[in-house]
Amino acid sequence: MGFMPSRWFSLVGLFWLCAYLYLAFKFHEFQSLPDVGLRQTEGTHVLLPVVPAVVPASPGSGAGEGALLSQSGSPAHCALRERAHARIFSQLTVAFPIIGTEPGSIYWKKDKHMGQRDKNFFAVERVYRAEWARQGVTVVDSLNATFIISKQPQKWLELCKNYPNHQVINHFGSMQKLTKKFMLARTMKNFVRTHKHRLHEIQRFVPLTFVLSDRMDCLEFGANVDRQAMWIAKDFFKHNAQGVRLLHEPEARELAASCLQHTAAERKTSSGDSTQVGRTLVQSYLQRPFLVQGRKCDFRVYLYIPVSEPLLAFYAPGWYMKCGHSQFNLTSRDVTNVVTNTKVKGKMREGANYSELVWGPEQLQSYLSEQGFAADWVRTVFAEQLKKKLGLLMEALGPVKGTGYELLGCDLMLDEDLNVWLMEVNNSPEMSASLGGRKAAVEGILRAVVGTQIDLMHFAASGKPREDLSLTDLPSVGELELVYQAPAR
Template sequence: MPRRRPTIKFRTSFANTIYDVMTARGWKETDSDTDWDFHWAEREWVYEVFDTMHLEPHQRLNHFRNGRELCRKDLLVKNLKRMKRGLQRDGQVDQAKAYDFMPLSFVLPREYAMFVEEFKRSGGVWIMKPIGSAQGRGIFLFSRLSEISEWRTDPYRHLNKDDKDPPRAEPEAYIVQRYIENPYLVGGKKFDMRLYVLVTSFSPLVAYMYRGGFARFSHTRYSSDPADIANNFVHLTNVAIQKTAENYDARSGGKKDLRSVKLLLAAEHGMAAVDRVFLAIERVVVRSLIAVQHVMIADKHCFELYGYDVLIDDELKPWLIEVNASPSLSANTKEDYQLKCDMLHDCLDIVDVEGRLRGDERSVGGFDLVYDGGVVEPDPQDCPWSTRLGTKVERENDGGD
């Protein structure tokens, strides 16, 4: 007779899908600061409290101590550039070229002079993003240096009007990137993809990728006309921005599931070409994790669920837009709720505070092991493609085999 597992005590400040999933598993909520088995914490709690605590061997936490190295825009760029330089220095030219998956980037105001030199040389459209904000706050496009001059003297000029932050003595740190002006379009609209990646260890690096996900679409047809450069409904796919558009489609939430997008691409380009694209996306994820592996503070108590935002251009090249340490777990449609609940159940199965796994699983629910001290490829007897990303997640209750 199997040993009865004790009730799992969890702590969280969230009241969305992760709370629903933990309670659905029979876990019991606690408000104790220390007496818990599992804590789904906010990032701020980790930065402010984690270093003051001693965790017991069985306790698990959903963030690594210095997750900013991957998820803060300026630090991600720094780590990717350092990785590329190291490969070039070691003569690994092809590997270094493989790190050209993030748009040309500069951190302002520190690298302002370098950016201006590049801008004067090549011009074009650029995009500015605050290094630490989310949901599209403070993002704007520009094609003239005069707009940067205005930002330097009025750093809150492009923030939402309802922002309550006090003015700064100096401009907020931003990252400026060359804008991808040739995005792949579906129905004439721009989109990017939100993908889920679970890292259970950075030493050694162990990472899983979720087969599902979704594409976030702009509300307005894409335009490269300079007159539309300030229209966020054309250029930014963030749900927080798009849902404020007139005639916003609340039923779909401006989203389409990843498998549907993959089938649309396959109908246009063939499955072999699309398989190469999705494998390239998977490799972008793996390389970004390798780039930060040696600077992350390894801790056996920690795991992290990342939200990767990836865009593909009209030449089917994937571009990494950003990595989110706290991807939104709120749902704006029934389908969105089901996707996130299923994904979180599978995530918690892998973290395995209940002690159910053998420890040698290559797939758990919709998550597939993609890196375990080295790249993990699908078994050709089980999967005819190079990656399972974007394929259907078969579940017992949906009629799958």
């Protein structure tokens, strides 16, 4: 068949049309990718955020930056920023905002210019700030920073929530499922409902707990109140030992009866505030704790979640143990005997010697060796228990979304049979370095967290394909140990 110009031009046109459609599709696909990269290396997946565009820091501080907020409460400049993959960074920056109660009020440090209601908000600790600077990240007073580090997870997550790819924030919204006392209880119960074969593991990890704002929990508490001689009641809106009380059997029965008398509607006062019953969580009291020198102790263990998909969690072997000031007395109702906080209402207990109350792993092992324990019990038996239990906690949490990271402070306790129990999980854990075992733990975890977030950014900026990322690209992880990796979907 002879050459036909019209058909030739038609074929050429069709070819270029197909090429154009293909490239348009691929560009759209690239635009829609989450700002993460993935490589599977020896069974381990690692995800990283792509580097956010750097926007010059805006001058000023205090409530003045409130002008950046739109009527909806989101920064008005968010929509104008380039997408995260649009530019490679020239300089990493970090900001530490305190978001006030008044619309548009943002502060960069605690000072006399803060609103009266805002003075109770916590600022990021000096040691945390210093670690970012020490590792070469420029501190700026601007919402445009690459990293946003805040002690107010819920307030910050409301900002730029429709633009999640622009910055790395030190919180995930779904962490409330672990860090709110009443939500932690529900999270574990929901996990058991869908994983009935794991019931025994949960029962040996989380004390029997009832949230009295839930009518079903009220009924179950009433049915179980006689199974325990002692219960501990907590107001789940309070912290630092406030709202904690010990209940003996008669008081527990009275509380159960009071709970059952209230309907869901009656648990609200006319002002909308929850009643005492509605704010209360009751938990079986650990009557036979493992004692150190006669004192009740618990363990602050850090759990670091650097990425969300697949969900990864690292355990920090550099934990610290904090003990009660007084000798443990099962019959005492003194709150300082019930809890192990070295500070109550922000002040060190009278007569307390901090070095006696807070130990690191080496100090505990030295003491246990004197009691006849194996010379490596802390590093082997205890550490393996901690890792297994923290992995179970992450499994119960389920999927997490976001381009940030999270550092959790998990409080755990040993009973005299050496079983590990979870007391509570804290977001934005207090990071003041203090002394002794706590100082080493805080400095160690901050060095790893900041360094790993920077490692992820540098890899993203290197231009290497995302699938080339491996744990060798994250040297700052250091001694942290992987305790959970979400199954591939």
